[in-house]
Amino acid sequence: MSDFVIETRGLTKVYGEQTAVNSVNLHVRAGRIYGLLGRNGAGKTTIMKMILGLAPITSGEVDVFGQNIKGREKQIYPRIGAIIENPGFYPNLTGTENLKIFAEMRGIYHHNAVKSALEVVGLPYRDKKLFSKYSLGMKQRLGIANAILHDPELLILDEPTNGLDPIGIAEVRNFIKDLSVERGKTILISSHILSEISLLADDIGIIDHGVLLEESSMEELEKKNRKYILLQVSDASKASLLLEHEFHVKDYAMQDEHTLRLYDTALDVAAINKFLVMQDVAVIGSQLCHDTLEDYFKEITGGVGIA
Amino acid sequence: MLGLLKMLKIEFSKMRRRPFILIATLAAVILPAPISLLAARTGQGYDFLYKSVINLGQLMLLIPVLCIVAAMLFFEERDNNTLKSLKIVPVSMNMLASSKLIVLLVVSVLYSILAFVSTVVFSLIGHMTVEQFAIKLLFCIAAGIMVWVASLPCIALIVVFNRNYIFSVLCSFLYAVMGFIITNATIRTAAPNVFMILPVNVINRWLLPFFQNLDTASYPFDIGPSSVSTIFCVIYLLIYTVAFGWIICNRFRKWDN
Amino acid sequence: MNGMRLIKDEFIKLKRCNILWVGIITLLCSPLLSVLQQESLNAPITDYGYANLVNGVIWNNMGFFLPVTLMLLGGYMINREYTDDTLKEIFTIPISYKKLMLGKIGALLILSILYSCYSFLLATGISAIFYPGGLNGMAVIKALIQICGMGLCICISILPFVCWCGAAKNRFWVGTVLVFVYGFLGIPLAGHGFQDYYPISAGLSIIQYSGDTGSTTTDFRPEIVGIVLLSTLFLSLLILIIQNKSK
Numbered sequence: 161m162s163d164f165v166i167e168t169r170g171l172t173k174v175y176g177e178q179t180a181v182n183s184v185n186l187h188v189r190a191g192r193i194y195g196l197l198g199r200n201g202a203g204k205t206t207i208m209k210m211i212l213g214l215a216p217i218t219s220g221e222v223d224v225f226g227q228n229i230k231g232r233e234k235q236i237y238p239r240i241g242a243i244i245e246n247p248g249f250y251p252n253l254t255g256t257e258n259l260k261i262f263a264e265m266r267g268i269y270h271h272n273a274v275k276s277a278l279e280v281v282g283l284p285y286r287d288k289k290l291f292s293k294y295s296l297g298m299k300q301r302l303g304i305a306n307a308i309l310h311d312p313e314l315l316i317l318d319e320p321t322n323g324l325d326p327i328g329i330a331e332v333r334n335f336i337k338d339l340s341v342e343r344g345k346t347i348l349i350s351s352h353i354l355s356e357i358s359l360l361a362d363d364i365g366i367i368d369h370g371v372l373l374e375e376s377s378m379e380e381l382e383k384k385n386r387k388y389i390l391l392q393v394s395d396a397s398k399a400s401l402l403l404e405h406e407f408h409v410k411d412y413a414m415q416d417e418h419t420l421r422l423y424d425t426a427l428d429v430a431a432i433n434k435f436l437v438m439q440d441v442a443v444i445g446s447q448l449c450h451d452t453l454e455d456y457f458k459e460i461t462g463g464v465g466i467a
Numbered sequence: 468m469l470g471l472l473k474m475l476k477i478e479f480s481k482m483r484r485r486p487f488i489l490i491a492t493l494a495a496v497i498l499p500a501p502i503s504l505l506a507a508r509t510g511q512g513y514d515f516l517y518k519s520v521i522n523l524g525q526l527m528l529l530i531p532v533l534c535i536v537a538a539m540l541f542f543e544e545r546d547n548n549t550l551k552s553l554k555i556v557p558v559s560m561n562m563l564a565s566s567k568l569i570v571l572l573v574v575s576v577l578y579s580i581l582a583f584v585s586t587v588v589f590s591l592i593g594h595m596t597v598e599q600f601a602i603k604l605l606f607c608i609a610a611g612i613m614v615w616v617a618s619l620p621c622i623a624l625i626v627v628f629n630r631n632y633i634f635s636v637l638c639s640f641l642y643a644v645m646g647f648i649i650t651n652a653t654i655r656t657a658a659p660n661v662f663m664i665l666p667v668n669v670i671n672r673w674l675l676p677f678f679q680n681l682d683t684a685s686y687p688f689d690i691g692p693s694s695v696s697t698i699f700c701v702i703y704l705l706i707y708t709v710a711f712g713w714i715i716c717n718r719f720r721k722w723d724n
Numbered sequence: 725m726n727g728m729r730l731i732k733d734e735f736i737k738l739k740r741c742n743i744l745w746v747g748i749i750t751l752l753c754s755p756l757l758s759v760l761q762q763e764s765l766n767a768p769i770t771d772y773g774y775a776n777l778v779n780g781v782i783w784n785n786m787g788f789f790l791p792v793t794l795m796l797l798g799g800y801m802i803n804r805e806y807t808d809d810t811l812k813e814i815f816t817i818p819i820s821y822k823k824l825m826l827g828k829i830g831a832l833l834i835l836s837i838l839y840s841c842y843s844f845l846l847a848t849g850i851s852a853i854f855y856p857g858g859l860n861g862m863a864v865i866k867a868l869i870q871i872c873g874m875g876l877c878i879c880i881s882i883l884p885f886v887c888w889c890g891a892a893k894n895r896f897w898v899g900t901v902l903v904f905v906y907g908f909l910g911i912p913l914a915g916h917g918f919q920d921y922y923p924i925s926a927g928l929s930i931i932q933y934s935g936d937t938g939s940t941t942t943d944f945r946p947e948i949v950g951i952v953l954l955s956t957l958f959l960s961l962l963i964l965i966i967q968n969k970s971k
Contacts, residue, residue: 209551212551212555213554213555214551214554214555233556233557237555237556237557240555242555242668244549244551245551246548246549247548247552248547248549248550248551248552249547249549250481250543250546250547250549251485252481252484252485253481253483253484257480259479261477261481262556263551264473264476264477265473265477265553265556265558290484306552358540455660475827486898487898490898490901491901492901494901495904496907498909499903501909501913505912505913505916508916508917510854512758519912523908523909523912527908528904528905528908530903530905531901535897535901560763575921582745607965632897633742633743633746633796636796636900637746637749637750637796640750640792640811640904641750641753643950644753644788644789644790645757647788648757648760648761648784648788649757649760649764651761652757652761652764653764656764662764665776674848
């Protein structure tokens, strides 16, 4: 029996001439939150659709709970709750009526199930407001409520904080964390917002242009991210030559004409400051820094302008 | 069977606050009003009103009503982005499509009953005598079921093309009008003939003996060669139900969100 | 000239819209069905010619095709302001709801004439090929006036529905079904002496329709027809004024 709740092998999706997902090997472990991080159009939603069997696979395999979904929908789907893209509901019905319909379809007749699900996401029970009048945030919350209605073991959430205000985002984040930590659920969540993934995920997969560039746990990723001494000086070129000559600094990078990054964190910062000032190079600031996930993401994707 | 009943209940609960269904039933109720006025003006009795309501209200108007309701039922899943949520419940697309078709059958029968009740009410207002109440109600319901079958080819077209509402409305009105005109123009042609590819044509021919026995003007031609037997009509409509029902379910299954 | 600019804007908004095909397809059916009716009858009209075909086209347009076509067109032009969410932009120009609707009604009236011209061309073309009897200059001019006149009268008669449907999104689907009933009821009513009283069929009297309506009476009462059509216009305006207050 596999340790992985979701496992993909060589998962590929081709639309005509375009490869949307290219040989992705994803591994989602039980009881953990897996953050699928990528820019808009990277292939996150397509991967999720293929995992759920909502989009045909061009090549490769997907196992959910150690099995192929195809042919076993009745056994596997009740164990999964999902939001894919914008959640769809009937605009002429209220939120409660919409959930009751889905509850009935899932064979859940306990009226508390709908009430509890709505309470968790902060929506009123038996409210008169029609879905057509819901704000974007309310629609998203209702989608989450629908996904957890039947208490599934696995949650697949495609950008669940989309459209939520900062407080709503924090609430959803805490709620997702609770589901994983306290209720032991496995969660696959996608986002293009790095800060969200870094706060939430136990494991992370970075996807860009349909290719899974990196897959590791957050702990390992943090270890990989480099520390450095950030030096802000009046003349970075002069400072770098001086440091090379005097302190034999080889591992450094010039960020701009006033900023240097020294990757050897064992260097004596005080001595460096004093030396540079004596050589008529003004030191505006010096501090110990750490690469963020954003820096790491930019580095491995070579991208600019991420959210 | 239990699954289908559950789906039917869910389909009806989704129809809350959809005014079109109400308007469609209102059309069934209102239509007999001007016809009863005509009947009174021309000194015709209840049978004229009854026959006109079946001809105009069911064999013509009910078809576009059913097709537009069908478009609403099928397109709501596409337009509200609910297909993927339904697929992962999981809900069988065949079951979903079948339940929608059965809802349409129920709407058709309800419409027919309402139309009949409306004719009785207006006839009472116009001091017309209603005879053979039970058999006339039965024929009305039978016509409603047959018109549902007659709508299936147009509904199949709507589901196959999966376009917008304008296309669906256009299709349904054209189908209804052309069926009506072609049937009236070719009713004297002996059965079987090529025009009987239209279900409305066959239904009209089946109704000929029944209408001939009503207290209205006789047909100015010998209806014998034109009419069809009940067995022929039932087999014909069964074939259409199975064939177009299969096309609709098969095509709907392939709809992608 | 503000009103003319609004009407012109409506036509610009219709650029590349598939809705225009609705009229092209439905009105194509009208002469074809007239031909079918003639050819499939056991006792067809002898010496079936241009005038008969034109009468058939006018009758089919009135009872089946034109009311629904115009309702779909008018309804679409109104409904798109809701679905495209452009009303708030329009109101803040400012252009009042009443002015906006009058522009759309103006455009619809022009479209009714244009589509009628198309229907006339189809009828004349088919007649020239299959039933050339009676096809001459005077008959052609008369047919053009009759078909276009009837088209305009039908458009006026459905205006209350068009205005009513403008008040809410997607209401025009309901209006289309109601107009369909409204339209084909013109057939039996015209044949039983209600021709002048029923708005849809009132135009038949104005254009001096010479086809067989099934009626035994041929008296044309212009005062009745005038009152009926003017009442329809007045009702449409009243609906617009009431709706304008609430928008």
